Amino acid sequence: xxxxxxxxxxxxxxxxxxxxxxxxxxxxxxxxxxxxxxxxxxxxxxxxxxxxxxxxxxxxxxxxxxxxxxxxxxxxxxxxxxxxxxxxxxxxxxxxxxxxxxxxxxxxxxxxxxxxxxxxxxxxxxxxxxxxxxxxxxxxxxxxxxxxxxxxxxxxxxxxxxxxxxxxxxxxxxxxxxxxxxxxxxxxxxxxxxxxxxxxxxxxxxxxxxxxxxxxxxxxxxxxxxxxxxxxxxxxxxxxxxx
Amino acid sequence: xxxxxxxxxxxxxxxxxxxxxxxxxxxxxxxxxxxxxxxxxxxxxxxxxxxxxxxxxxxxxxxxxxxxxxxxxxxxxxxxxxxxxxxxxxxxxxxxxxxxxxxxxxxxxxxxxxxxxxxxxxxxxxxxxxxxxxxxxxxxxxxxxxxxxxxxxxxxxxxxxxxxxxxxxxxxxxxxxxxxxxxxxxxxxxxxxxxxxxxxxxxxxxxxxxxxxxxxxxxxxxxxxxxxxxxxxxxxxxxxxxx
DNA sequence: ATTTCAAAGTGTTATTTGTACACAATGCTG
DNA sequence: CAGCATTGTGTACAAATAACACTTTGAAAT
Numbered sequence: 001x002x003x004x005x006x007x008x009x010x011x012x013x014x015x016x017x018x019x020x021x022x023x024x025x026x027x028x029x030x031x032x033x034x035x036x037x038x039x040x041x042x043x044x045x046x047x048x049x050x051x052x053x054x055x056x057x058x059x060x061x062x063x064x065x066x067x068x069x070x071x072x073x074x075x076x077x078x079x080x081x082x083x084x085x086x087x088x089x090x091x092x093x094x095x096x097x098x099x100x101x102x103x104x105x106x107x108x109x110x111x112x113x114x115x116x117x118x119x120x121x122x123x124x125x126x127x128x129x130x131x132x133x134x135x136x137x138x139x140x141x142x143x144x145x146x147x148x149x150x151x152x153x154x155x156x157x158x159x160x161x162x163x164x165x166x167x168x169x170x171x172x173x174x175x176x177x178x179x180x181x182x183x184x185x186x187x188x189x190x191x192x193x194x195x196x197x198x199x200x201x202x203x204x205x206x207x208x209x210x211x212x213x214x215x216x217x218x219x220x221x222x223x224x225x226x227x228x229x230x231x232x233x234x235x236x237x238x239x240x241x242x243x
Numbered sequence: 244x245x246x247x248x249x250x251x252x253x254x255x256x257x258x259x260x261x262x263x264x265x266x267x268x269x270x271x272x273x274x275x276x277x278x279x280x281x282x283x284x285x286x287x288x289x290x291x292x293x294x295x296x297x298x299x300x301x302x303x304x305x306x307x308x309x310x311x312x313x314x315x316x317x318x319x320x321x322x323x324x325x326x327x328x329x330x331x332x333x334x335x336x337x338x339x340x341x342x343x344x345x346x347x348x349x350x351x352x353x354x355x356x357x358x359x360x361x362x363x364x365x366x367x368x369x370x371x372x373x374x375x376x377x378x379x380x381x382x383x384x385x386x387x388x389x390x391x392x393x394x395x396x397x398x399x400x401x402x403x404x405x406x407x408x409x410x411x412x413x414x415x416x417x418x419x420x421x422x423x424x425x426x427x428x429x430x431x432x433x434x435x436x437x438x439x440x441x442x443x444x445x446x447x448x449x450x451x452x453x454x455x456x457x458x459x460x461x462x463x464x465x466x467x468x469x470x471x472x473x474x475x476x477x478x479x480x481x482x483x484x485x486x
Numbered sequence: 487a488t489t490t491c492a493a494a495g496t497g498t499t500a501t502t503t504g505t506a507c508a509c510a511a512t513g514c515t516g
Numbered sequence: 517c518a519g520c521a522t523t524g525t526g527t528a529c530a531a532a533t534a535a536c537a538c539t540t541t542g543a544a545a546t
Contacts, residue, residue, distance in 0.1 A: 012296040016347030023307040025268030028351060053255040064266040068342040068349060095338045095353050099311040104259030106311060110338050218521040219512040461492040462541040
């Protein structure tokens with residue numbers, strides 16, 4: 001049964017469609033800034049540009065958005081396809097729209113920031129086009145990807161002081177030294193060991209596993225886990241890392 | 244003179260263009276969440292939806308992006324066209340991409356947050372389609388605009404504690420009471436008057452104009468200006484409003 | 487003129503948080 | 517079993533925050 005109202009609705013939707021179709025369209029990509037932590041350095045996962053024009057340059061992991069795909073899903077898809085990992089921390093950071101940022105014409109890209117544990121990620125798909133680069137020294141990036149990286153890095157520095165993101169970059173069990181090394185690498189400054197410990201213990205989100213490091217040539221440190229559940233449940237304030 | 248190298252370059256660019264052209268395209272809009280402050284309330288400037296389908300709903304100020312326009316410029320254009328104002332605070336907040344967020348088909352929108360002084364803005368263009376609404380009570384918004392508003396409001400709450408944005412919402416000269424009312428309205432909580440003053444004076448960015456309020460039925464307060472120059476020059480830390 | 491009112495303006499104290507700093511305990515190595 | 521490197525811990529001082537009350541001022545009402 002088709003009522004007048006339904007007919008009218010359909011007409012209005014057709015109008016809306018006509019309006020939308022009268023405007024220019026732009027190809028959309030997502031680019032993922034995938035951070036990892038290894039050898040006490042913050043790393044970013046890059047791929048050799050697949051554009052012949054940029055054949056000596058490194059590129060963020062990205063792809064064109066599929067039709068009717070919400071962009072968060074596009075970004076998860078890129079991660080899955082490239083790293084084989086599924087439950088990775090991911091967050092939208094910023095959209096880049098300079099008309100000439102892509103040599104093939106206007107392409108708008110939405111940058112996502114992602115954090116993963118390098119070791120856990122088995123690199124099944126780690127062909128020789130993919131490499132981890134030190135964030136501090138990487139040069140020669142394709143497109144405007146260096147600008148995107150810088151924005152995401154700045155975003156991360158700010159974000160990690162407000163939320164417990166860092167644990168996504170560490171193994172499930174970690175020592176306090178590893179945790180501090182991570183913070184020092186990301187924030188690019190030294191912190192006092194005693195105050196660092198005090199701060200984290202005061203937050204009360206670290207679970208003592210009862211285990212110890214076993215591959216160090218000195219007194220081994222305790223291993224902890226981050227209590228994601230408690231953090232999620234209590235919504236207790238993450239008191240911020242300021243040092 | 245055309246060298247081989249130039250020819251090759253042109254070939255590569257053509258390839259790149261072909262690649263880009265093989266992907267789907269999406270219409271892009273910008274939507275501006277324009278905040279104002281009036282009657283001790285945070286307001287947002289909305290327009291009656293121009294879509295017949297949403298004729299009883301309110302819409303953010305937005306427009307489709309022009310060809311080859313960087314989106315920041317699109318947003319400034321929207322502001323200029325709608326409010327007649329040119330030097331308005333504006334910042335990109337987030338991109339929204341749900342495939343069904345627009346009834347006329349997929350439209351991606353980039354949300355911008357903007358702060359302006361309601362009184363200063365002469366509303367030359369203030370036809371009766373435009374209205375200031377209380378952020379706390381507004382309902383019946385078109386598209387996913389309520390979601391966008393909420394994200395921008397949350398963004399503002401966070402941002403105003405880290406940067407001196409609030410002054411964009413006030414007249415050039417303002418009393419401390421007005422400033423505090425602004426913070427209380429945005430952060431939605433009461434603050435201690437003495438500590439508030441102490442904090443702002445300690446930052447040392449308030450210029451005493453020597454003038455006083457003159458339209459109040461009680462002891463008039465001093466009027467201050469925010470020292471944008473000093474703030475910009477010194478990059479001195481904005482110590483944050485926590486109360 | 488005097489009183490009343492409402493908000494401006496001001497300081498102190500207690501508490502919490504941040505910072506600086508040093509020494510004993512442990513487990514591995516040779 | 518001595519030496520080494522790193523873990524683990526506590527205290528004192530400084531700075532920031534939070535709580536709190538009284539005096540001053542100018543306009544309005546009487």
